[in-house]
Amino acid sequence: xxxxxxxxxxxxxxxxxxxxxxxxxxxxxxxxxxxxxxxxxxxxxxxxxxxxxxxxxxxxxxxxxxxxxxxxxxxxxxxxxxxxxxxxxxxxxxxxxxxxxxxxxxxxxxxxxxxxxxxxxxxxxxxxxxxxxxxxxxxxxxxxxxxxxxxxxxxxxxxxxxxxxxxxxxxxxxxxxxxxxxxxxxxxxxx
Numbered sequence: 001x002x003x004x005x006x007x008x009x010x011x012x013x014x015x016x017x018x019x020x021x022x023x024x025x026x027x028x029x030x031x032x033x034x035x036x037x038x039x040x041x042x043x044x045x046x047x048x049x050x051x052x053x054x055x056x057x058x059x060x061x062x063x064x065x066x067x068x069x070x071x072x073x074x075x076x077x078x079x080x081x082x083x084x085x086x087x088x089x090x091x092x093x094x095x096x097x098x099x100x101x102x103x104x105x106x107x108x109x110x111x112x113x114x115x116x117x118x119x120x121x122x123x124x125x126x127x128x129x130x131x132x133x134x135x136x137x138x139x140x141x142x143x144x145x146x147x148x149x150x151x152x153x154x155x156x157x158x159x160x161x162x163x164x165x166x167x168x169x170x171x172x173x174x175x176x177x178x179x180x181x182x183x184x185x186x187x188x189x190x191x
Contacts, residue, residue: 024139024148025176027124033101035094037130039063039071042155045166046183050151055081058190061155066091073105078190092123101125105138127172132157135169137178152178159188 044059053059056077066072070093079086090107094100103123108115121138128134134155141148154161154169170180 020148020150020179021146022148023145024141024150025137025178027102027126027137027176029099030101030125030127031098033125033128034130035071035100035103036065038125038128038134039065040157042134042157043159043188044153044186045156045161045188046154046185048150048152048179048182049184053077055079056086057187059186063092069093073107075107090118126176127169133161133165133169135172137173137176150178152180152183154183 041060041062044061047053047059057080059075059077062074062076064072064074070091073090073092074087075089076085076087078084088107088110090105092103092105094102095104096102101124103125104120105123106118106120109117109119121140124137126135126137134153136153136155138151139148152173154166170183173180
């Protein structure tokens with residue numbers, strides 16, 4: 001029942017919020033991905049529009065060790081419409097050690113200050129050098145083979161990322177058939 005309600009909700013949100021026709025992209029495994037080097041703070045530089053980040057700027061994600069099999073995820077952003085901070089705390093884990101760059105992230109869905117459910121989604125690190133940049137992809141099939149809910153982020157360890165690196169990451173995304181023309185630039189000029 002929960003899946004049906006979420007599917008209906010996502011379908012009604014419209015194309016501008018990461019819903020599209022087709023199937024999720026296949027992202028190669030990075031067998032030497034080191035999640036311990038990925039920990040720390042990341043700034044969103046660009047992203048595909050995503051309903052849960054609507055009106056958010058100065059978005060960051062901070063990953064810290066939770067235990068030997070998982071790490072804590074804290075997502076922060078400033079809501080420019082409500083003029084207030086927005087944050088959510090969850091956790092991530094690697095379900096298959098043979099695919100270390102393909103993580104699952106569990107975040108609460110909060111409505112009116114009440115957690116109505118936990119949402120588990122893919123978090124695939126497509127490419128990273130750990131010190132400067134990362135390209136991340138997430139996708140869920142809403143209706144198998146027909147409608148998908150697709151998200152992608154270009155992340156940086158600093159509030160800016162040089163245009164050459166951004167273009168290289170977009171080219172990589174394009175090679176995976178991610179529609180990088182829909183990326184939106186994220187303002188990181190907040191305090």
